[in-house]
Amino acid sequence: MPNGQAMIDANTPAEVAGYYRFLSRSMTFPDAAWFNDGYWAALCALLNAVGWQEEAWELQDRAAAGPLPEPLRIEYTRLFINAVPNVIAPPYGSVYLSDDGMLYGPSAVLTKQFYREQGFDLAGEADIPDHLALELEFLALLAEEGRKEVEEHFLRLHFRPWFPLFQARVLSEVRHPFYRVMVNLIDFFTREELDNGFGSDET
Numbered sequence: 001m002p003n004g005q006a007m008i009d010a011n012t013p014a015e016v017a018g019y020y021r022f023l024s025r026s027m028t029f030p031d032a033a034w035f036n037d038g039y040w041a042a043l044c045a046l047l048n049a050v051g052w053q054e055e056a057w058e059l060q061d062r063a064a065a066g067p068l069p070e071p072l073r074i075e076y077t078r079l080f081i082n083a084v085p086n087v088i089a090p091p092y093g094s095v096y097l098s099d100d101g102m103l104y105g106p107s108a109v110l111t112k113q114f115y116r117e118q119g120f121d122l123a124g125e126a127d128i129p130d131h132l133a134l135e136l137e138f139l140a141l142l143a144e145e146g147r148k149e150v151e152e153h154f155l156r157l158h159f160r161p162w163f164p165l166f167q168a169r170v171l172s173e174v175r176h177p178f179y180r181v182m183v184n185l186i187d188f189f190t191r192e193e194l195d196n197g198f199g200s201d202e203t
Contacts, residue, residue, distance in 0.1 A: 017144035019189055022046070024136035026182050027091065029076055030069035040068075047181070050188070055181045062177055075176040089169035093130035096162040104128055111135070111158055118142070118150060132166070135159055136186070155194045163190065 011019075022042065025034055040063065047056035062071075079088050094105035112129035115121060115138060122129060135158070142151040167183045174180045 013143050013146045013148075016193070017140040019046075020136050020140035020143060023182070023186050023189065024133045024140060027133045027136065027186075030072040032069060035069040035072070046185075050185075052181075055177070055184075058177050059181060071176060072178055075174070075179060079170060079174065079179060088173045089166055091132040091166065092128055093132075093135070093158070093162040096165040107158070107162075114154065114158060118147070130158075130162075132163075132186075139190075152194055155190055159190060160194060163187065 025039075026043075044056045044060065047053070047059070080091050081087065090103070092103055092108065093111065094108040095101050095103060097107040098105035108128060108130040112122070115129060120138065120141060122134070127134060135154075139151055139154065139159070142154065163186065167187055170179055170183045
């Protein structure tokens with residue numbers, strides 16, 4: 001895949017936040033309220049902007065073959081919620097960072113503590129703090145406020161240690177190209193932001 005460097009060299013904090021927020025929404029249960037023509041156009045534009053034309057074409061071909069998002073709901077459920085005998089790729093950091101694969105393990109507690117230290121909290125009492133979509137939304141909030149050092153700290157200590165393990169599980173079992181593309185996009189953007197700071201004003 002091309003590295004997309006030309007697209008991300010001069011992004012503002014608001015644009016970086018927009019990328020994170022788009023990726024966060026993409027990893028929630030597919031809902032017709034957001035998975036619509038506008039979302040689809042934005043995704044294809046993003047893929048073309050980073051030079052991933054083949055991925056854009058593949059998703060467009062799959063969309064032309066049948067209605068969405070019903071196939072994505074089936075795949076989301078199979079990958080992330082309910083598969084037999086085990087959930088294939090639970091989207092929670094503590095599953096990958098604890099020795100016993102425990103949900104809401106010590107790393108989730110530390111993630112929640114980090115949110116609060118930065119002035120944020122979870123909207124719902126039942127929310128699990130290290131869900132992939134919540135961590136990406138938190139990164140969007142940090143980017144929006146221009147808190148670059150905190151964003152990089154969170155990526156390094158809380159997000160990147162588990163995300164590649166989750167990504168590997170998805171890539172090994174995925175059947176619909178949408179989730180393959182999405183986990184690769186998340187990997188690309190979070191690695192690029194950590195390594196090179198695509199929200200930086202430097203050229």
